[in-house]
Amino acid sequence: MxxxxxxxxxxxxxxxxxxxxxxxxxxxxxxxxxxxxxxxxxxxxxxxxxxxxxxxxxxxxxxxxxxxxxxxxxxxxxxxxxxxxxxxxxxxxxxxxxxxxxxxxxxxxxxxxxxxxxxxxxxxxxxxxxxxxxxxxxxxxxxxxxxxxxxxxxxxxxxxxxxxxxxxxGIEPGTLFMIQFFWQFPHFWALGWMLHEDYQRGGFKMLPTGKKDTGTALQIIMYTIWMMVISVIPAFGITGRLMLSIPAAILILLLGGVMLFYGLKLYAKRDSVTARKLMLASVSYITLMQIIYVLDKFI
The missing domain is CATH 1.10.357.140 (UbiA prenyltransferase)
Structure with missing residues (x-):
C-alpha cells in the first residue's frame, strides 16, 4: 500500500x-x-x-x-x-x-x-x-x-x-515526395550504421547488406546522388508550379555535396564516427533544402 x-x-x-x-x-x-x-x-x-x-x-x-x-x-x-x-x-x-x-x-x-x-x-x-x-x-x-x-x-x-x-x-507534390523518399535512405542507413549493434539486440535488420561494409556505404552514396538530382529537377521548369532558381539549385547541390562527401568518407573508413557525421549532415540537408525552396518562392 x-x-x-x-x-x-x-x-x-x-x-x-x-x-x-x-x-x-x-x-x-x-x-x-x-x-x-x-x-x-x-x-x-x-x-x-x-x-x-x-x-x-x-x-x-x-x-x-x-x-x-x-x-x-x-x-x-x-x-x-x-x-x-x-x-x-x-x-x-x-x-x-x-x-x-x-x-x-x-x-x-x-x-x-x-x-x-x-x-x-x-x-x-x-x-x-x-x-x-x-x-x-x-x-x-x-x-x-x-x-x-x-x-x-x-x-x-x-x-x-x-x-x-x-x-x-500532381507532378508538384509527386516531386516533393520523391525528394524526401530518396533522402531517407542515406539518413536511416547512417543511423542504422551508428546503432547497428543495438539494433541487433532487438533483431532489427536496418542495413541493406546486414553489415557495416562497403556494400552498405556504396548504396548510401548511390541514393545520395539520386536525392541530389531529384532535389534540383524543378530548376529545369518541368515540374509545373514547383519551380527553383539556378542560385537556389546550386545551394541545394552544395548541401547535398556535404552528404556525398561523408558518404564517400564512410565508404573509405567504415566507422561509426563518420556515419554520425553523415546522419547529422542529412538532418541539416532536409531542413535547409526546404527552407531554400520556400525562400526561393517568396523572395
Whole structure:
C-alpha cells in the first residue's frame, strides 16, 4: 500500500508530459510538421494561418499516433535495446492500454483535423499511419527492405503540405515526395550504421547488406546522388508550379555535396564516427533544402 502511494506521488505532470513527448517522439514529429508546413507554403496561392495550424496539429497527431502504435508493438524488443529500454512502456511508466488510448485518440484527432483541410490530405495521413504501423514496423525484424517500405510513409509529409494547400495531387507534390523518399535512405542507413549493434539486440535488420561494409556505404552514396538530382529537377521548369532558381539549385547541390562527401568518407573508413557525421549532415540537408525552396518562392 505504501509503495503504491509512493508511486502515485512520483507521477507528476512534468513526468506525464515527458512520457507523452517520448511516446509521440516529439522531435521527429516536429520535424515532420516542419516539412508539411514547408510543402504547404510552396503550394499555397494565399497563406492561411488557420490552415497552417490545422496542418501542424493534424500532422503532429498523425506522427504521434504512428509512433505510439509502434512502441506498443515493439515494447518487448525496445526492452532489449539500450536506446529504447527507458521508453515509457518497457520502463513500466505507461501501460499498453494507456499507450493504445493515446494512439487511437491522436489518430482520430489527426484525421479530423486534416479532413477539415480537405479529404485528400486526411486520406494521405491515414495511409501513412497504416503503412508505418502495419507494414513497416512488422518488417523491421524480417528484412532490410523495411527501410524501403518505411520510406513511403516517411516521404508523405513534404507532399502532404502541398496537397493540404491545393486539394490536388500532381507532378508538384509527386516531386516533393520523391525528394524526401530518396533522402531517407542515406539518413536511416547512417543511423542504422551508428546503432547497428543495438539494433541487433532487438533483431532489427536496418542495413541493406546486414553489415557495416562497403556494400552498405556504396548504396548510401548511390541514393545520395539520386536525392541530389531529384532535389534540383524543378530548376529545369518541368515540374509545373514547383519551380527553383539556378542560385537556389546550386545551394541545394552544395548541401547535398556535404552528404556525398561523408558518404564517400564512410565508404573509405567504415566507422561509426563518420556515419554520425553523415546522419547529422542529412538532418541539416532536409531542413535547409526546404527552407531554400520556400525562400526561393517568396523572395
Amino acid at each position: 505504501k509503495t503504491a502511494v509512493r508511486m502515485a506521488k512520483d507521477i507528476t505532470f512534468p513526468l506525464i508530459f515527458a512520457d507523452f513527448k517520448e511516446i509521440t517522439k516529439v522531435r521527429l514529429a516536429i520535424s515532420v510538421v516542419f516539412s508539411s508546413i514547408a510543402g504547404y507554403l510552396l503550394g499555397a496561392y494565399e497563406v492561411s494561418v488557420s490552415s497552417i495550424l490545422l496542418l501542424a496539429f493534424g500532422g503532429y497527431c498523425m506522427v504521434g499516433a504512428s509512433n505510439a502504435y509502434n512502441q506498443v508493438i515493439e515494447r518487448d524488443l525496445d526492452a532489449l535495446m539500450k536506446r529504447t529500454r527507458n521508453r515509457p512502456i518497457p520502463a513500466g511508466r505507461m501501460s499498453v492500454s494507456m499507450a493504445m488510448s493515446i494512439a487511437i485518440g491522436l489518430t482520430l484527432l489527426g484525421i479530423i483535423s486534416l479532413y477539415l483541410l480537405n479529404p485528400k490530405t486526411a486520406m494521405f495521413g491515414a495511409i501513412s499511419i497504416f503503412l508505418y504501423t502495419s507494414v513497416y514496423t512488422p518488417l523491421k525484424t524480417k528484412t532490410p527492405l523495411s527501410v524501403f517500405v518505411g520510406a513511403f510513409p516517411g516521404a508523405i509529409p513534404f507532399m502532404l503540405g502541398w496537397v493540404a494547400a491545393t486539394n490536388d495531387f
